[in-house]
Amino acid sequence: DSFLKQRIMQKRIVRSCTFFVLTILCAHAGVFAAAAQESTPAPPREGITATFAPIVEKVAPSVVTVFTTQTVARGLTSFPFGDDTLRQFFGGQSPQRQGKQTLQGLGSGVIVSPDGFILTANHVVSGAEEVMVGLGTELRKYKAKKVGTDPGTDVALLKIEEKNLPAIAFANSEKARAGDIVLAIGNPFGLRQTVTMGIISAVGRGGIGIVDYENFIQTDAAINMGNSGGALVDTAGRLLGINTAIFSRSGGNQGVGFAIPANLARDVMQSLREKGRVVRGYIGASVQTLTPELAEAMKLKGEPSGALVGEVTPKSPSEKAGMKTGDVITSVNGKKIGDARELRLMIGSMPPGTKIQIEVNREGQSKIINVER
Incomplete structure (x- = not known):
């Protein structure tokens, strides 16, 4: 009996020791973990919290609200409330409500010089008889003069x-x-200095059918009605583009917006300041993009690119320089031409009297033509 009791006591002591050791180990593990946490400094707040607030604070004062007023003739209107009782008294014809109607428009603009020059989208002010500009969050209003517009x-x-x-x-x-990464700043639906963020989805977008000279920056930053004429800025707070349009089936933002590149907007601005209008380059040749089908029909080798010359206008700069129908324009002043749109943009941006070196592919042979537009 005494031997049995001794064995039982030994087992209890072993179990107690084991439990004690495990308890000590667990306790030490907690201490070590806590010590490790205390010895590792927390990362600084600015290192883990991204903010564009400094950029917005810098740029927002440069973005203005554009108010427009336009008077239009009032046309025929439908019967009020769709009332068929009224319709029978007028023989099914709507009564004429003659007179004029005043339309109010709202858009955005960007201050580009300290002395009061402001860039906006042409469609914001097109046809407006009066244009007012509101500055700042307090919306100080100023009467604005249209220096010039360029629908192209x-x-x-x-x-x-x-x-x-x-x-x-x-x-x-x-x-x-x-x-x-880009930020769009404007006044959608009259909500002043609204900021949205996105990325550039594509550059050099054309073929949209909005204007004649398309070279848009495409972005998924939310752009809505009232944003037109506002700023698309980079992460340094610099103007990257003028917001101009959205692609939408509903009229609201669907993540496909377009901005006029800042370089193009600045060139147009300088021309408008100097002349009040834009004078574009002209070489006197109609062109179309060289497609794979056209290249195959013409038995041209290599990847199809460039602009195919259709008609050459008599006595034009192109005819005088020796350009011919069927030539494929492949470069201008050493810069490769991908399609007809690129050619129109490049030629259109050159002032009158500019001498242009045009490389063409004529029946498989490269040829240089010097044109003065």
């Missing part, structure tokens, strides 16, 4: 009589790449 690019330049305004800095839009 959807750019318009306004001027208000004020000094020391917060002008935005221009970015080099040619360096913009798909994937770059």
Whole structure:
């Protein structure tokens, strides 16, 4: 009996020791973990919290609200309330309500010089008889003059009589790449200085059918009605583009917005300031994009690219330089031409009297033609 009791006591002691050891180990593990946590400093807040607030604070004062007023003739209107009782008294015809109607418009703009020049979209001010500009969150209103407009690019330049305004800095839009982060700032639905964020979805977008000279920056930053004429800026707070349009089946944002590149907007602005209009390049030749089908029909080798010359206008710069129908324009001043749209943009941006070196593919042979537009 004494031997049995001794064995039982030994087992209890072993179990107690084991439990004690495990308890000590667990306790030490907790201490070590706590010590490790205490010895590792927490990362600084600015390292883990991304914010664009400094950029917005810098850029927002440069974005303005554009108010427009336009008077239009009032046309025929439908019967009020769709009442068929009224319809029978008028023989099924709607009564005429003659007179004029005043329409109010709302858009955005961007201050580009301290002395009051403002860029906006042409369609924001097109046809407007009066244009007012509201500055800041308090919306100080100024009467604006239309310096000039360019429907071909959807750019318009306004001027208000004020000094020391917060002008935005221009970015080099040619360096913009798909994937770059951008901010869109404007006044959608009258909500002043609204900021949305996205990325550049594509650059050099054309074939949209909005204007004649299309070279848009495409973005998924939310752009809605009232954003037109506002700023698309990079992460340094520089103007990358002027917001102009959205692709939408519903009228609201669907993640496909377009902005006029800052470089193009600046070139148009300078022309409008100097001349009040844009004078575009002209070489006197109709062109179309060289498609794979056309290249195959013409038995051209290699990847099809360039602009195929259709008709050459008599006595035009192109005819005088020796350009012929069937030539394929492959480069201008050493810069490759991908399609007809690129050619129109390049030629259109050159001032009168510019000497242009055009490389063409004529019946499989490369030829240089010097044209003075």
